Amino acid sequence: MEQLTKNQEALIKALYTRHGRKKYDLCICEGVRCCADFLAASPGLLELLVCTEEFSHDFDNYNPVRIPESQFSKLSATIASQGILAVAKKPEPVPESKHPADPFVFVLDRVGDPGNFGTILRTVKAAGLKELWYTAGSVDPFNDKVLRSAMAAQFTIGLRQFADLKTLKQTLTAFGYNRFYRTDPHQGVNCFTAPDLFNKSVVIIGSEAEGAGELDGSVPVTIPMPGNSESLNAAQAATIFLFEYVRRTFAAK
Amino acid sequence: MEQLTKNQEALIKALYTRHGRKKYDLCICEGVRCCADFLAASPGLLELLVCTEEFSHDFDNYNPVRIPESQFSKLSATIASQGILAVAKKPEPVPESKHPADPFVFVLDRVGDPGNFGTILRTVKAAGLKELWYTAGSVDPFNDKVLRSAMAAQFTIGLRQFADLKTLKQTLTAFGYNRFYRTDPHQGVNCFTAPDLFNKSVVIIGSEAEGAGELDGSVPVTIPMPGNSESLNAAQAATIFLFEYVRRTFAAK
Known part of the structure; x- marks a missing residue:
C-alpha cells in the first residue's frame, strides 16, 4: 500500500x-x-x-x-x-500578441456557472474552434468543476482572458476583427440568417443572469424562439451559435 | 410568525x-x-x-x-x-390515444441526468414544441432538480412516457409517424442536410453513457463535429436538433 x-x-x-x-x-x-x-x-x-x-x-x-x-x-x-x-x-497562457486562431472569435462575458463554462468549452472543441476568449468575472476555467464539464478541453483550447469587453475589443480590432455581435434574448439580427456572423467577427455570449455587457458599436443578435420563452440557458445559446457556424462551414462536406 | x-x-x-x-x-x-x-x-x-x-x-x-x-x-x-x-x-398525463401535437416527435431514451433532462425540456419549450416523449429508465421529470433546470416547463409541455423504444414506435407508427432517426455520435445522415428530419418523423436522443437504444428500421443521424470530439453532452446534442428544426421552420420569418 x-x-x-x-x-x-x-x-x-x-x-x-x-x-x-x-x-x-x-x-x-x-x-x-x-x-x-x-x-x-x-x-x-x-x-x-x-x-x-x-x-x-x-x-x-x-x-x-x-x-x-x-x-x-x-x-x-x-x-x-x-x-x-x-x-x-496549467498550460501556458496564449500570448496577447498572438493573432486569433479562428475565423471568428467566440467570447464569454462573465459566465460564472462552472457547469455552463465547462460545457461551452467542450462544445467549442467539438465545433473545431481553437480558442475561447472570456472576460474577468467569469469562473476560473481551471476550477475542478469546469474541468470535469469540459472533459479537460482546457488542455487543447487556447483560453484568453481580458479585463472587460472594451479591452478585448481594442485587441481584436487591431487584428482586423471588426464586427462585434452581442447576443440578446429578445431582439437583434437573426442568428440563422445574418450574413457575416462568422467572418472576421466576434460573437459574445453573456451570463444567464445579466446577459452580455454593453459594448459600443456592437450589433445585437438573437436566436428565434417560437415558444416565447424568456431565455435559453447560456450553454444552450452558445451551442446554437457554435453549431450554426459548423452548419454554414462544414454541412455540405 | x-x-x-x-x-x-x-x-x-x-x-x-x-x-x-x-x-x-x-x-x-x-x-x-x-x-x-x-x-x-x-x-x-x-x-x-x-x-x-x-x-x-x-x-x-x-x-x-x-x-x-x-x-x-x-x-x-x-x-x-x-x-x-x-x-x-402534477399535471394530468397526456392520454396515450392523443395524436402527437408536433410536426415531429422528440424522444429522450433513458436520459438519467436531472440537469440534462431539465435543460432539454426547457429548450423543447423555447423551440415551440408542445410535447416531449421519453422512455422508462429516464429520470423522473417531476424530480425537483429537473423542475429547476426546466424552469417548470413540465406545466406547459406534454410529457409522454413509454416502457421502451419499441412500444413508443408502435404507438407513433399508428399515428402515421414513420421515419425514426436515432442520433449517433459517429455515423449517419447529416442533421443539417437530411431532408425529412422534422416531417412526420421521430428524433431520438440517448443518454450520454449509452446513446440511444437499438431500434429496428431506424436511421442513424449525426451532428458533424469538425473538432473530432468523442461526443457532445446529451443536452447540447438535443439543442442542436431542436434549433435546426427552428431554423428550417422559422428562420425566414
Missing part, C-alpha cells in the same frame, strides 16, 4: 480553491474521462496521478499512486469520484 | 423522493424563477406556497406561508434556495 505525503495531500486540497490554483499554477482533473482526455492531450503536464487501490490498471503507464478508498474519498470533491484524479500543470 | 404543520413538513420532505411524488401525485418547485413560471402556467395546481419571513411580497397573491429562515433551510434541497418553494399538483 502506498501513501501520499502530507505535503501532497495538502497540495491537492489547496487546488480545489482559486487561491491554491493561482499560487501553485496547478489544477485537478477528476474522474476517468477527464483524466484520460487530459493525458491524451498533454501527458507532459502531469504532476501526480492518484487512484484508489481497487482502480483498474488502465493508467499504469503514468505510475499512479494507489491509496485506500477511505483516504481517496477525503481528497476528492465529487461524491461519485470514480477513483482517479490527476494533478496537472 | 406562521408555522408549517408537522404533516406539511413531512409531505415536503417526502416530495424530494420518487416514492413520495408517486404516492401523493405532487412535486416541488424551488426558487423564484421556477415558482414564477409554474404559477404563470398553472396557478390552479398550487397546493402550498412556502417562503422565508424575509422574502419579498411579490407572491402575496398566492398566500405564502412565511416561516423562519432556519426552518426553511431544513426543508429545501438547494443550498442557495432563494427562500421560496411551491408544492404543486
Whole structure:
C-alpha cells in the first residue's frame, strides 16, 4: 500500500480553491474521462496521478499512486469520484500578441456557472474552434468543476482572458476583427440568417443572469424562439451559435 | 410568525423522493424563477406556497406561508434556495390515444441526468414544441432538480412516457409517424442536410453513457463535429436538433 505525503495531500486540497490554483499554477482533473482526455492531450503536464487501490490498471503507464478508498474519498470533491484524479500543470497562457486562431472569435462575458463554462468549452472543441476568449468575472476555467464539464478541453483550447469587453475589443480590432455581435434574448439580427456572423467577427455570449455587457458599436443578435420563452440557458445559446457556424462551414462536406 | 404543520413538513420532505411524488401525485418547485413560471402556467395546481419571513411580497397573491429562515433551510434541497418553494399538483398525463401535437416527435431514451433532462425540456419549450416523449429508465421529470433546470416547463409541455423504444414506435407508427432517426455520435445522415428530419418523423436522443437504444428500421443521424470530439453532452446534442428544426421552420420569418 502506498501513501501520499502530507505535503501532497495538502497540495491537492489547496487546488480545489482559486487561491491554491493561482499560487501553485496547478489544477485537478477528476474522474476517468477527464483524466484520460487530459493525458491524451498533454501527458507532459502531469504532476501526480492518484487512484484508489481497487482502480483498474488502465493508467499504469503514468505510475499512479494507489491509496485506500477511505483516504481517496477525503481528497476528492465529487461524491461519485470514480477513483482517479490527476494533478496537472496549467498550460501556458496564449500570448496577447498572438493573432486569433479562428475565423471568428467566440467570447464569454462573465459566465460564472462552472457547469455552463465547462460545457461551452467542450462544445467549442467539438465545433473545431481553437480558442475561447472570456472576460474577468467569469469562473476560473481551471476550477475542478469546469474541468470535469469540459472533459479537460482546457488542455487543447487556447483560453484568453481580458479585463472587460472594451479591452478585448481594442485587441481584436487591431487584428482586423471588426464586427462585434452581442447576443440578446429578445431582439437583434437573426442568428440563422445574418450574413457575416462568422467572418472576421466576434460573437459574445453573456451570463444567464445579466446577459452580455454593453459594448459600443456592437450589433445585437438573437436566436428565434417560437415558444416565447424568456431565455435559453447560456450553454444552450452558445451551442446554437457554435453549431450554426459548423452548419454554414462544414454541412455540405 | 406562521408555522408549517408537522404533516406539511413531512409531505415536503417526502416530495424530494420518487416514492413520495408517486404516492401523493405532487412535486416541488424551488426558487423564484421556477415558482414564477409554474404559477404563470398553472396557478390552479398550487397546493402550498412556502417562503422565508424575509422574502419579498411579490407572491402575496398566492398566500405564502412565511416561516423562519432556519426552518426553511431544513426543508429545501438547494443550498442557495432563494427562500421560496411551491408544492404543486402534477399535471394530468397526456392520454396515450392523443395524436402527437408536433410536426415531429422528440424522444429522450433513458436520459438519467436531472440537469440534462431539465435543460432539454426547457429548450423543447423555447423551440415551440408542445410535447416531449421519453422512455422508462429516464429520470423522473417531476424530480425537483429537473423542475429547476426546466424552469417548470413540465406545466406547459406534454410529457409522454413509454416502457421502451419499441412500444413508443408502435404507438407513433399508428399515428402515421414513420421515419425514426436515432442520433449517433459517429455515423449517419447529416442533421443539417437530411431532408425529412422534422416531417412526420421521430428524433431520438440517448443518454450520454449509452446513446440511444437499438431500434429496428431506424436511421442513424449525426451532428458533424469538425473538432473530432468523442461526443457532445446529451443536452447540447438535443439543442442542436431542436434549433435546426427552428431554423428550417422559422428562420425566414
